[in-house]
Amino acid sequence: MIELKNVRWAYQEGDTAVIDGLDLRIRRGETVVVCGPSGSGKSSALRLMNGLIPHFHDGKLEGEVRVAGEPITDLAQVGRVTGTVLQHPRRQFFTDTIDTELAFALENFGTPPERIRERVREVVAEFRLGELDGRLRELSGGQQQRVACAAAVTHGPPTLLLDEPTSNLSPQGIADLTAVLRHLRERGTTLVIAEHRLHYLRELADRIVVMQDGRVAKEWSRDEFPRLTEEMMREEGLRSLDAPKRIHVAPASGHGPSVQPAKTRPEDTESTGEAGGATAVAPAAGREAAGGGVVLRGIRCAFRGRPVLDITEAHLPAGVITAVTGPNGAGKTTLARVLAGLQRHSGEVLLDGRTMSRSRRQRETAIVMQDVQRQLFTDSVTAELRLGAVPEQAGHAATVLADLDLDRFDERHPLSLSGGQQQRLVVATARLSGRRVVIFDEPSSGVDRRHLQSMTRTMRDVAEGGAVVLLISHDADLLALAADRELRLRPIR
Amino acid sequence: MTVEVTDHRIDLRMSPRDLINIGVFGALYIVTVGLFNLLEFISPVMTLVTSGLSIVAAGVPFMLFLTRVRHAGMVTVLAVIVTGFMLLIGSPPVTLLVGVLGALIAEALLYMGRYRSRQLSVLAYAAFSTWFVGLFLPMFYARDEFLSSPYMAEMDPDYVEKLDSLLSPGVLIAFDLSTVVFGLIGGVLGLRLLDKHFRKAGLV
Amino acid sequence: MSGTSPQLDTTALGVTVPGPPEGAVSRRTLDPRTAVAILLAASITIMAPGGLLFVPAALVAGMLLAIAERAWRRVLALPLAAATAAAVAYLLPLAAPWPVLGIVGVMGGFSLRLVAVAGIAAHLIETMPPTRFTAALRSMRVPHAFTVSGSVLLRFVPTILAEARAVRDAMRLRGLGGWLDMLRHPVRSIEYFTVPLIASSLRSAEDLSASALLRGLGSQPHPTSMHPPRFGPADVVAVIVVAALVTATLLWEAGR
Numbered sequence: 038m039i040e041l042k043n044v045r046w047a048y049q050e051g052d053t054a055v056i057d058g059l060d061l062r063i064r065r066g067e068t069v070v071v072c073g074p075s076g077s078g079k080s081s082a083l084r085l086m087n088g089l090i091p092h093f094h095d096g097k098l099e100g101e102v103r104v105a106g107e108p109i110t111d112l113a114q115v116g117r118v119t120g121t122v123l124q125h126p127r128r129q130f131f132t133d134t135i136d137t138e139l140a141f142a143l144e145n146f147g148t149p150p151e152r153i154r155e156r157v158r159e160v161v162a163e164f165r166l167g168e169l170d171g172r173l174r175e176l177s178g179g180q181q182q183r184v185a186c187a188a189a190v191t192h193g194p195p196t197l198l199l200d201e202p203t204s205n206l207s208p209q210g211i212a213d214l215t216a217v218l219r220h221l222r223e224r225g226t227t228l229v230i231a232e233h234r235l236h237y238l239r240e241l242a243d244r245i246v247v248m249q250d251g252r253v254a255k256e257w258s259r260d261e262f263p264r265l266t267e268e269m270m271r272e273e274g275l276r277s278l279d280a281p282k283r284i285h286v287a288p289a290s291g292h293g294p295s296v297q298p299a300k301t302r303p304e305d306t307e308s309t310g311e312a313g314g315a316t317a318v319a320p321a322a323g324r325e326a327a328g329g330g331v332v333l334r335g336i337r338c339a340f341r342g343r344p345v346l347d348i349t350e351a352h353l354p355a356g357v358i359t360a361v362t363g364p365n366g367a368g369k370t371t372l373a374r375v376l377a378g379l380q381r382h383s384g385e386v387l388l389d390g391r392t393m394s395r396s397r398r399q400r401e402t403a404i405v406m407q408d409v410q411r412q413l414f415t416d417s418v419t420a421e422l423r424l425g426a427v428p429e430q431a432g433h434a435a436t437v438l439a440d441l442d443l444d445r446f447d448e449r450h451p452l453s454l455s456g457g458q459q460q461r462l463v464v465a466t467a468r469l470s471g472r473r474v475v476i477f478d479e480p481s482s483g484v485d486r487r488h489l490q491s492m493t494r495t496m497r498d499v500a501e502g503g504a505v506v507l508l509i510s511h512d513a514d515l516l517a518l519a520a521d522r523e524l525r526l527r528p529i530r
Numbered sequence: 531m532t533v534e535v536t537d538h539r540i541d542l543r544m545s546p547r548d549l550i551n552i553g554v555f556g557a558l559y560i561v562t563v564g565l566f567n568l569l570e571f572i573s574p575v576m577t578l579v580t581s582g583l584s585i586v587a588a589g590v591p592f593m594l595f596l597t598r599v600r601h602a603g604m605v606t607v608l609a610v611i612v613t614g615f616m617l618l619i620g621s622p623p624v625t626l627l628v629g630v631l632g633a634l635i636a637e638a639l640l641y642m643g644r645y646r647s648r649q650l651s652v653l654a655y656a657a658f659s660t661w662f663v664g665l666f667l668p669m670f671y672a673r674d675e676f677l678s679s680p681y682m683a684e685m686d687p688d689y690v691e692k693l694d695s696l697l698s699p700g701v702l703i704a705f706d707l708s709t710v711v712f713g714l715i716g717g718v719l720g721l722r723l724l725d726k727h728f729r730k731a732g733l734v
Numbered sequence: 735m736s737g738t739s740p741q742l743d744t745t746a747l748g749v750t751v752p753g754p755p756e757g758a759v760s761r762r763t764l765d766p767r768t769a770v771a772i773l774l775a776a777s778i779t780i781m782a783p784g785g786l787l788f789v790p791a792a793l794v795a796g797m798l799l800a801i802a803e804r805a806w807r808r809v810l811a812l813p814l815a816a817a818t819a820a821a822v823a824y825l826l827p828l829a830a831p832w833p834v835l836g837i838v839g840v841m842g843g844f845s846l847r848l849v850a851v852a853g854i855a856a857h858l859i860e861t862m863p864p865t866r867f868t869a870a871l872r873s874m875r876v877p878h879a880f881t882v883s884g885s886v887l888l889r890f891v892p893t894i895l896a897e898a899r900a901v902r903d904a905m906r907l908r909g910l911g912g913w914l915d916m917l918r919h920p921v922r923s924i925e926y927f928t929v930p931l932i933a934s935s936l937r938s939a940e941d942l943s944a945s946a947l948l949r950g951l952g953s954q955p956h957p958t959s960m961h962p963p964r965f966g967p968a969d970v971v972a973v974i975v976v977a978a979l980v981t982a983t984l985l986w987e988a989g990r
């Protein structure tokens with residue numbers, strides 16, 4: 038089906054080859070997982086298969102790539118025989134309803150209208166999309182990826198390529214996607230999945246290919262999976278083969294229509310204490326009491342008359358990491374914006390017992406956004422740190438950079454750093470400007486095991502500095518590592 | 531000989547990727563222009579200032595766009611979809627004409643510079659920016675009607691005369707020139723930020 | 735959150751599901767071609783010299799479209815905005831006869847024309863999903879270069895607006911956001927705003943472009959549409975109403 042022979046590839050902007058001596062054959066109907074730590078070339082391998090390399094990304098390609106027996110001449114040609122699903126479901130949608138999205142490829146390939154309608158009906162039935170309603174952007178992440186998979190196979194390609202499809206999904210979303218993949222596999226679609234989360238693929242994969250330095254380092258076939266151990270995974274820098282355990286996290290104190298009460302959570306009955314979560318540090322009660330933190334009182338927020346957030350009272354203590362969880366539409370982002378003083382609301386927000394105005398909160402809060410490029414303004418790491426730093430803190434710039442492993446990069450352009458480095462740079466600016474509240478918004482999308490741990494360390498350090506740390510995340514692996522408290526939100530209704 | 535000819539031929543074929551790029555930058559351009567124009571709400575008297583500011587600001591995405599243009603036609607397509615969008619949200623249709631005219635001049639300038647010249651690319655942006663004139667053209671021919679309207683007949687003739695001179699063709703020409711000047715500033719700023727940020731960050 | 739069934743068993747294959755997926759477009763909405771034609775007719779006549787004459791007709795058309803779409807707020811807002819603009823244009827000079835304010839008066843007159851056109855444009859924007867609009871352009875044989883790039887533009891404007899909002903949030907948190915700053919250091923503010931906006935937008939555009947190219951966008955000179963636009967009864971009604979409004983305007987002008 039797909040054949041890569043001694044392929045070498047270097048992106049134009051990078052000087053070293055990302056793919057170097059890659060040989061990989063994928064047979065018809067096979068389900069292959071391509072994994073490896075960040076930078077190992079797993080996404081690039083996938084891009085070779087759908088032609089994005091070299092027809093979309095510029096660089097230097099050597100070696101042979103054949104898909105369905107043919108070399109790739111242009112993207113539309115390879116697009117007819119492969120479907121592709123990317124990390125961010127919303128970004129790849131071209132339209133805003135399910136049926137138009139399914140029809141998109143068929144329309145572009147010039148299929149007659151009646152044939153398109155027939156095919157769209159079939160796919161809606163096959164993937165049970167009839168039960169989803171509303172606009173694409175209002176669906177949950179898992180539902181969106183289900184639509185993305187359906188839209189990628191509506192024109193009937195025999196192969197589906199998925200590039201880290203679970204990066205932005207909750208455990209429920211992953212379960213949803215797993216069901217779709219199982220269905221596709223059973224109907225004979227060839228699946229190639231570049232992933233760092235492996236647990237959901239354990240039952241599906243025929244083969245796991247581990248990449249390292251741009252080539253295949255190890256291959257495990259289906260009958261070898263049971264012998265794989267946690268140590269082997271760690272050695273390769275891979276995330277766990279077992280689904281992350283829902284470890285018990287103490288609920289943050291809070292109540293109100295938006296807050297899911299702790300008792301109704303089914304997990305509570307299953308788990309007792311910290312099952313194997315050695316890194317999940319128990320909150321230090323003493324420090325919490327002394328340090329104060331944020332108290333929310335009577336917070337209400339509405340968009341166009343529709344209430345989205347309603348918290349009667351909640352306490353977010355300083356010095357610990359409080360996870361904010363809950364489904365899409367439960368108001369997690371709105372809560373972050375309220376805390377940061379970016380959102381109009383009724384009710385009050387107290388920090389260390391004092392009411393804080395919105396503009397005051399803007400000066401006391403930092404948000405590490407999901408897309409950090411949005412918050413990097415200057416042309417070098419040093420300049421970025423100087424921007425808005427408190428004068429008395431400015432002297433610590435070097436120490437903070439060293440702490441965050443950024444000390445060798447001071448003259449680099451922030452946009453040229455890796456995603457993880459950019460995140461840490463934003464954390465550094467928050468520290469230097471003495472922010473008391475630091476919010477991490479989905480920091481772990483597309484991150485391997487090592488980065489997950491370093492990210493946890495970063496958050497932990499910020500908390501230990503006495504800040505109120507909020508972690509908005511779906512990522513069960515990260516929550517298991519980092520969360521001390523959990524404030525679970527639910528949609529109001 | 532043939533090599534010479536192919537070298538100088540104007541290639542109008544655009545790949546799907548070029549077209550998508552044009553759409554993306556068209557959206558960036560429109561949002562930049564639109565958001566800086568929002569400042570207008572502070573005071574309507576600011577209209578001219580804010581359109582100047584938005585021309586300058588939109589120079590940044592435009593100059594980045596030019597780094598991805600390697601052949602003729604792309605700037606014209608950009609002008610058509612940008613002014614076409616403006617038409618859809620209620621701008622005067624003459625904007626489309628002015629926009630295409632400006633874009634053709636910009637194309638000629640770029641072609642003269644073989645799509646590489648920095649100076650000519652700044653001029654090209656200034657030419658492209660003249661479509662703003664189209665937005666306000668009707669305001670100037672609205673003036674005649676306004677001044678000759680029955681309401682004005684009741685006003686002091688001295689007042690009408692003063693108003694007439696304030697809205698004379700001279701002012702119109704000055705406004706046209708101001709878009710070119712703002713375009714030049716925007717082009718220079720765009721180039722500067724291109725070097726300072728996007729080139730350094732590897733986005734060019 | 736609707737409780738979704740993660741179990742997607744193969745029995746779903748071949749099972750007929752009730753109804754087409756939000757298929758044929760409602761008969762009440764105009765064909766995009768009709769809507770665009772009305773908009774262009776209004777904006778060409780009104781923005782031309784002497785176009786003030788057609789403002790009342792366009793306002794009525796705009797209000798009728800708003801009623802058809804049940805946008806009650808717009809039904810009220812449209813005449814209100816027009817009245818305000820007219821007042822600025824005609825009453826302000828009477829109340830305060832200073833030439834400088836006269837300019838404001840002229841702008842008011844211009845705004846009146848803008849409001850009249852905007853009423854119709856608002857209907858087009860509210861009722862026309864980009865995909866339908868693009869399909870209409872294709873059926874009007876607009877060259878492929880414009881439909882492909884135009885559809886990407888329409889798709890991407892909302893995304894960039896969301897990015898812009900996020901960048902603005904980030905600026906406010908870093909103390910870079912104020913309006914005053916913007917006026918005092920315009921060039922620096924432009925830099926702080928456009929650089930992150932462009933960087934993050936291009937990143938998100940990358941996924942969209944890749945996915946669209948792989949799904950054949952722009953690969954065929956003659957793409958098809960799932961629901962090719964068709965003229966319906968609503969279009970006939972609209973054309974009759976517009977013709978009546980134009981006739982009424984011309985008769986009124988002739989009778990003066």
